[in-house]
Amino acid sequence: xxxxxxxxxxxxxxxxxxxxxxxxxxxxxxxxxxxxxxxxxxxxxxxxxxxxxxxxxxxxxxxxxxxxxxxxxxxxxxxxxxxxxxxxxxxxxxxxxxxxxxxxxxxxxxxxxxxxxxxxxxxxxxxxxxxxxxxxxxxxxxxxxxxxxxxxxxxxxxxxxxxxxxxxxxxxxxxxxxxxxxxxxxxxxxxxxxxxxxxxxxxxxxxxxxxxxxxxxxxxxxxxxxxxxxxxxxxxxxxxxxxxxxxxxxxxxxxxxxxxxxxxxxxxxxxxxxxxxxxxxxxxxxxxxxxxxxxxxxxxxxxxxxxx
Amino acid sequence: xxxxxxxxxxxxxxxxxxxxxxxxxxxxxxxxxxxxxxxxxxxxxxxxxxxxxxxxxxxxxxxxxxxxxxxxxxxxxxxxxxxxxxxxxxxxxxxxxxxxxxxxxxxxxxxxxxxxxxxxxxxxxxxxxxxxxxxxxxxxxxxxxxxxxxxxxxxxxxxxxxxxxxxxxxxxxxxxxxxxxxxxxxxxxxxxxxxxxxxxxxxxxxxxxxxxxxxxxxxxxxxxxxxxxxxxxxxxxxxxxxxxxxxxx
Ligand SMILES: Cc1cc2nc3c(=O)[nH]c(=O)nc-3n(C[C@H](O)[C@H](O)[C@H](O)COP(=O)(O)OP(=O)(O)OC[C@H]3O[C@@H](n4cnc5c(N)ncnc54)[C@H](O)[C@@H]3O)c2cc1C
Ligand SMILES: Nc1ncnc2c1ncn2[C@@H]1O[C@H](COP(=O)(O)O)[C@@H](O)[C@H]1O
Numbered sequence: 001x002x003x004x005x006x007x008x009x010x011x012x013x014x015x016x017x018x019x020x021x022x023x024x025x026x027x028x029x030x031x032x033x034x035x036x037x038x039x040x041x042x043x044x045x046x047x048x049x050x051x052x053x054x055x056x057x058x059x060x061x062x063x064x065x066x067x068x069x070x071x072x073x074x075x076x077x078x079x080x081x082x083x084x085x086x087x088x089x090x091x092x093x094x095x096x097x098x099x100x101x102x103x104x105x106x107x108x109x110x111x112x113x114x115x116x117x118x119x120x121x122x123x124x125x126x127x128x129x130x131x132x133x134x135x136x137x138x139x140x141x142x143x144x145x146x147x148x149x150x151x152x153x154x155x156x157x158x159x160x161x162x163x164x165x166x167x168x169x170x171x172x173x174x175x176x177x178x179x180x181x182x183x184x185x186x187x188x189x190x191x192x193x194x195x196x197x198x199x200x201x202x203x204x205x206x207x208x209x210x211x212x213x214x215x216x217x218x219x220x221x222x223x224x225x226x227x228x229x230x231x232x233x234x235x236x237x238x239x240x241x242x243x244x245x246x247x248x249x250x251x252x253x254x255x256x257x258x259x260x261x262x263x264x265x266x267x268x269x270x271x272x273x274x275x276x277x278x279x280x281x282x283x284x285x286x287x288x289x290x291x292x293x294x295x296x297x298x299x300x301x302x303x304x305x306x307x308x
Numbered sequence: 309x310x311x312x313x314x315x316x317x318x319x320x321x322x323x324x325x326x327x328x329x330x331x332x333x334x335x336x337x338x339x340x341x342x343x344x345x346x347x348x349x350x351x352x353x354x355x356x357x358x359x360x361x362x363x364x365x366x367x368x369x370x371x372x373x374x375x376x377x378x379x380x381x382x383x384x385x386x387x388x389x390x391x392x393x394x395x396x397x398x399x400x401x402x403x404x405x406x407x408x409x410x411x412x413x414x415x416x417x418x419x420x421x422x423x424x425x426x427x428x429x430x431x432x433x434x435x436x437x438x439x440x441x442x443x444x445x446x447x448x449x450x451x452x453x454x455x456x457x458x459x460x461x462x463x464x465x466x467x468x469x470x471x472x473x474x475x476x477x478x479x480x481x482x483x484x485x486x487x488x489x490x491x492x493x494x495x496x497x498x499x500x501x502x503x504x505x506x507x508x509x510x511x512x513x514x515x516x517x518x519x520x521x522x523x524x525x526x527x528x529x530x531x532x533x534x535x536x537x538x539x540x541x542x543x544x545x546x547x548x549x550x551x552x553x554x555x556x557x
Binding site for chain 2 (some may be wrong): 069071092098136178230237250291303
């Protein structure tokens with residue numbers, strides 16, 4: 001028996017998530033098959049084959065995977081599930097959507113958002129927006145798991161796995177993809193950036209103008225609080241926190257952010273946290289490593305200048 | 309068209325949970341419970357659809373102890389037409405909840421089924437996906453906008469770098485995200501009226517579903533507290549400190 005890891009594509013490329021999920025899956029010390037599906041999978045399959053620890057790359061190519069729908073991914077995984085005793089995916093939008101569905105059809109309870117694995121069947125997962133860590137013992141023979149990618153270091157890319165084609169079941173066609181509105185940016189991706197600078201609602205209309213020159217100098221991704229997104233000052237894919245992106249940068253700079261529990265839930269894995277806030281009692285200072293009590297409208301231009 | 313909304317009586321999200329040192333488990337004995345915020349958003353969406361004449365009946369369903377009636381009353385006060393409690397004193401895991409909801413869906417035959425994207429507390433985020441899979445119907449997770457069409461629903465979903473729009477044949481399961489809407493403020497008279505409304509109750513144990521838990525929470529712990537920030541006098545001091553610590557080049 002072995003382990004099945006689900007990969008995801010971004011266009012025709014393999015998402016960086018796969019290297020983290022494979023790393024998590026090595027906890028079981030069994031052969032790992034990495035499943036790659038898409039409409040054009042050649043490039044991604046090649047990348048997948050280099051991930052260290054992967055025994056085989058299973059490739060399912062079908063037109064309907066150009067924009068994978070939950071039902072179709074379910075059917076694909078279920079068509080090969082009986083060969084595995086562990087199924088692992090990232091706790092990504094797709095993983096969150098598809099893994100519980102697959103598990104239910106196998107009459108299995110999945111263990112989601114895992115940050116530690118003690119093979120074969122014990123896990124640690126955050127609850128209560130990251131305020132509690134619970135140790136879970138799974139009593140089921142089949143382990144179906146999603147992992148928080150920031151909790152697992154990516155594997156190296158010096159592998160050379162065998163690539164095997166598999167056939168995909170037909171699309172069930174009970175749903176259709178219509179369109180996507182994605183924000184394209186040349187900045188590093190929020191979920192994997194080494195440096196993140198984020199602002200709260202107090203930045204107002206000058207959110208982008210204040211943060212982007214600094215982000216450029218630091219090669220940082222930009223993040224925002226929910227209050228800032230809700231006020232329309234930042235697009236919603238920049239939201240950091242419990243209901244936004246979970247980040248784990250080496251350096252996180254929080255500017256004009258109060259430090260609400262739901263925001264903190266998304267930044268807990270950051271190595272160094274810096275907070276700039278004019279309120280000395282702002283809760284963010286409890287979580288930060290370094291603080292500057294200052295007005296952001298003077299502090300940010302100063303920071304920009306100092307980095308020149 | 310009938311809409312079914314799953315409503316969890318969940319731990320108040322403003323609450324900071326703590327672990328009981330003797331049991332090693334989260335102490336919920338004093339925890340205030342309220343309608344799960346994502347389920348409140350679902351009710352709001354259903355009520356708006358009804359106000360626009362697109363929906364005829366809203367059925368709210370909760371699975372839990374007798375105290376879950378409070379959240380069902382909240383649903384009534386917002387505009388639900390009927391409320392149903394599947395009663396159990398056991399803390400059920402999402403797979404069991406999904407199986408019980410399937411029984412209710414088969415009985416009620418709704419066109420649209422709303423769940424929240426996650427329940428505050430355990431933060432599982434699983435039940436809606438499981439219910440859709442068990443029913444064999446379409447699934448729209450993380451819904452932030454929707455549009456009813458003839459026999460289908462167009463759902464805008466929050467995905468990694470923006471939004472995605474998909475169309476689902478009805479019946480379908482949706483899971484509500486925060487930005488789907490802003491729930492209305494409940495007026496006191498509505499709440500008083502809701503107190504008088506009937507809540508149909510079924511015993512969870514009598515619906516022929518295996519409710520056994522599949523995993524056990526052995527123990528919980530609170531993450532270690534950070535010591536608090538080192539306060540620096542200025543931005544230039546911040547930069548020199550970060551450079552010294554080799555966080556910045
Ligand atoms: C179910 C749920 C999920 C949520 N999920 C998330 C999430 O994923 N992410 C998230 O971020 N939030 C989330 N929230 C919202 C969260 O509770 C807070 O409301 C939000 O994080 C606050 O954002 P803020 O810090 O921008 O605003 P505020 O809380 O209003 O704080 C503003 C801060 O800016 C400071 N400030 C103001 N002016 C200046 C100035 N001139 N110079 C310096 N400092 C200044 C103030 O001192 C204050 O500390 C969620 C809430 C709920 C209920
Ligand atoms: N006990 C319950 N009663 C009613 N609905 C529930 C219950 N548990 C979960 N749900 C629904 O499933 C959603 C997701 O919950 P969960 O999978 O536990 O995070 C919630 O927002 C509810 O809509």
